[in-house]
Amino acid sequence: MTLDVTVQMTRAQAWFQELRDRICREMEILEHEYAPEEAGTFKRTQWDRPGGGGGVMSMLHGRLFEKAGVHCSTVYGEFSPEFRKQMPGADDDPRFWASGISLIVHPWNPNVPAVHMNTRFVVTSKWWFGGGADLTPVLDRRRTQDDADSQVFHAAMAKACHGHSVADYAKFKKWCDDYFYLPHRGEPRGIGGIFFDYQNSGSWEADFAFVQDVGLAFLEVYPALVRRNMNLKWTDSDREEQLVRRGRYVEFNLLYDRGTLFGLKTGGNVESILSSMPPSVKWP
Amino acid sequence: MTLDVTVQMTRAQAWFQELRDRICREMEILEHEYAPEEAGTFKRTQWDRPGGGGGVMSMLHGRLFEKAGVHCSTVYGEFSPEFRKQMPGADDDPRFWASGISLIVHPWNPNVPAVHMNTRFVVTSKWWFGGGADLTPVLDRRRTQDDADSQVFHAAMAKACHGHSVADYAKFKKWCDDYFYLPHRGEPRGIGGIFFDYQNSGSWEADFAFVQDVGLAFLEVYPALVRRNMNLKWTDSDREEQLVRRGRYVEFNLLYDRGTLFGLKTGGNVESILSSMPPSVKWP
Numbered sequence: 001m002t003l004d005v006t007v008q009m010t011r012a013q014a015w016f017q018e019l020r021d022r023i024c025r026e027m028e029i030l031e032h033e034y035a036p037e038e039a040g041t042f043k044r045t046q047w048d049r050p051g052g053g054g055g056v057m058s059m060l061h062g063r064l065f066e067k068a069g070v071h072c073s074t075v076y077g078e079f080s081p082e083f084r085k086q087m088p089g090a091d092d093d094p095r096f097w098a099s100g101i102s103l104i105v106h107p108w109n110p111n112v113p114a115v116h117m118n119t120r121f122v123v124t125s126k127w128w129f130g131g132g133a134d135l136t137p138v139l140d141r142r143r144t145q146d147d148a149d150s151q152v153f154h155a156a157m158a159k160a161c162h163g164h165s166v167a168d169y170a171k172f173k174k175w176c177d178d179y180f181y182l183p184h185r186g187e188p189r190g191i192g193g194i195f196f197d198y199q200n201s202g203s204w205e206a207d208f209a210f211v212q213d214v215g216l217a218f219l220e221v222y223p224a225l226v227r228r229n230m231n232l233k234w235t236d237s238d239r240e241e242q243l244v245r246r247g248r249y250v251e252f253n254l255l256y257d258r259g260t261l262f263g264l265k266t267g268g269n270v271e272s273i274l275s276s277m278p279p280s281v282k283w284p
Numbered sequence: 285m286t287l288d289v290t291v292q293m294t295r296a297q298a299w300f301q302e303l304r305d306r307i308c309r310e311m312e313i314l315e316h317e318y319a320p321e322e323a324g325t326f327k328r329t330q331w332d333r334p335g336g337g338g339g340v341m342s343m344l345h346g347r348l349f350e351k352a353g354v355h356c357s358t359v360y361g362e363f364s365p366e367f368r369k370q371m372p373g374a375d376d377d378p379r380f381w382a383s384g385i386s387l388i389v390h391p392w393n394p395n396v397p398a399v400h401m402n403t404r405f406v407v408t409s410k411w412w413f414g415g416g417a418d419l420t421p422v423l424d425r426r427r428t429q430d431d432a433d434s435q436v437f438h439a440a441m442a443k444a445c446h447g448h449s450v451a452d453y454a455k456f457k458k459w460c461d462d463y464f465y466l467p468h469r470g471e472p473r474g475i476g477g478i479f480f481d482y483q484n485s486g487s488w489e490a491d492f493a494f495v496q497d498v499g500l501a502f503l504e505v506y507p508a509l510v511r512r513n514m515n516l517k518w519t520d521s522d523r524e525e526q527l528v529r530r531g532r533y534v535e536f537n538l539l540y541d542r543g544t545l546f547g548l549k550t551g552g553n554v555e556s557i558l559s560s561m562p563p564s565v566k567w568p
Contacts (some may be wrong), residue, residue, distance in 0.1 A: 072394055092487070143347075184549075223528065243564075247561065250565075254534070254539050255538050261539075274535075277531065279566060280564075282563060282564050282565070283558065283559075283563060284345075284351075
């Protein structure tokens with residue numbers, strides 16, 4: 001790598017880990033509010049990547065959150081010939097370094113939406129940020145743009161973008177809608193959010209500040225959505241609908257998700273990559 | 285299509301439907317033996333393919349079989365430019381015709397293995413048969429080559445091949461092991477069976493007779509395997525192991541299975557294609 005972004009790499013990695021710690025703490029507080037006597041806590045597992053680097057999985061199986069994973073990883077090495085052509089700046093020099101946080105939450109209560117958030121910093125002979133956050137209410141009657149949860153979530157993502165001239169909210173929102181779509185079903189996965197990639201405005205500081213605000217926006221909005229829904233009653237039929245809807249999540253991740261397919265094909269940590277799979281699913 | 289295989293097309297399609305009827309009848313008999321008062325029966329649903337042709341899904345949700353699908357379809361039309369290069373004989377003339385039977389069974393009792401069987405006849409400017417059958421015992425202690433079920437199943441497939449000089453059992457068995465493998469897990473899906481494709485020995489009669497025997501071998505061996513296992517007791521932990529193992533089945537079908545990916549990308553019938561998904565699955 002010809003760029004000297006060593007300081008930026010250190011700062012990005014430290015931020016992703018700090019954000020991870022803050023998110024895990026918030027989620028454990030939520031667990032405790034919901035089930036003081038039986039609150040779930042995160043268990044951490046470290047893994048090494050054979051080609052260089054590794055990560056830490058943080059998994060929670062609780063009473064409020066059926067399964068939640070908050071993962072940090074920092075990996076480096078050389079892209080295989082197949083990937084050199086696909087990755088910006090890797091044509092002549094196959095070396096790469098990438099660090100990020102990736103999170104997925106599958107709550108028990110079908111009224112509480114599932115959520116996904118990810119931000120990452122990638123360095124080849126170029127550098128860029130990528131990531132986003134998107135919400136998946138699992139009940140048809142709640143998975144609408146009119147639902148209060150959808151509006152609150154979109155507002156939070158819009159606010160995270162609007163504070164930064166380097167962030168194009170309209171573009172990132174559409175990118176999210178385009179990306180989290182299941183062509184074979186003719187259905188969006190959830191209600192959207194934001195998605196961005198190859199983010200390099202020329203100012204690392206400006207891009208980093210935006211990426212940090214995406215994380216902070218998530219940290220504020222998701223616990224708020226959980227609190228307003230976690231004590232709502234649900235029926236067996238709601239649970240059934242949730243389990244079937246989770247099947248769409250599986251279909252998306254295994255058929256289309258670039259991160260999942262990239263990870264599995266480049267010898268990533270299978271347990272970590274597939275920890276996004278819902279805990280319990282039905283295809284009736 | 286320059287070939288005149290009209291009679292063969294009719295005979296193949298009629299056979300697949302007859303085989304379907306016989307398999308469904310056997311499975312309903314098994315349901316009745318297991319739960320005379322509450323035996324599940326097959327429900328048939330017809331579907332049309334926008335580009336030409338269609339099929340009939342036969343689904344059973346019973347007491348012995350948690351979910352079983354036995355599907356016949358006969359479809360025709362023109363391959364998209366993308367597929368013309370991949371399919372033998374479609375380079376100059378994109379027209380195709382294909383008929384087949386496809387079956388998958390997910391039993392309740394974890395001692396009863398899941399199974400998959402498929403045979404098909406495809407016509408472009410060339411013609412060929414494809415298909416196979418493979419067994420997936422869902423308990424680790426039963427998913428071994430030494431298990432009596434595995435030996436009986438392999439023997440049945442070997443016998444189906446050995447009666448036909450056009451069938452190469454050793455090749456078809458290895459093809460099955462190579463195909464039903466999950467590289468990201470470093471695991472085979474089940475214990476194997478046979479798999480073949482582009483089967484055209486020059487004698488349609490000889491190839492058809494072999495394909496019929498694969499179906500008949502399945503029709504004999506699977507009910508025998510069900511009967512020897514269906515009354516065995518199982519524990520909650522066996523059921524849990526079954527649900528987790530079914531996750532591997534989902535991973536295989538959505539990440540690697542050619543038929544699934546081909547169907548979803550060519551506008552096939554989503555309900556029919558994804559009816560192979562297990563009814564209930566866990567990724568704990």
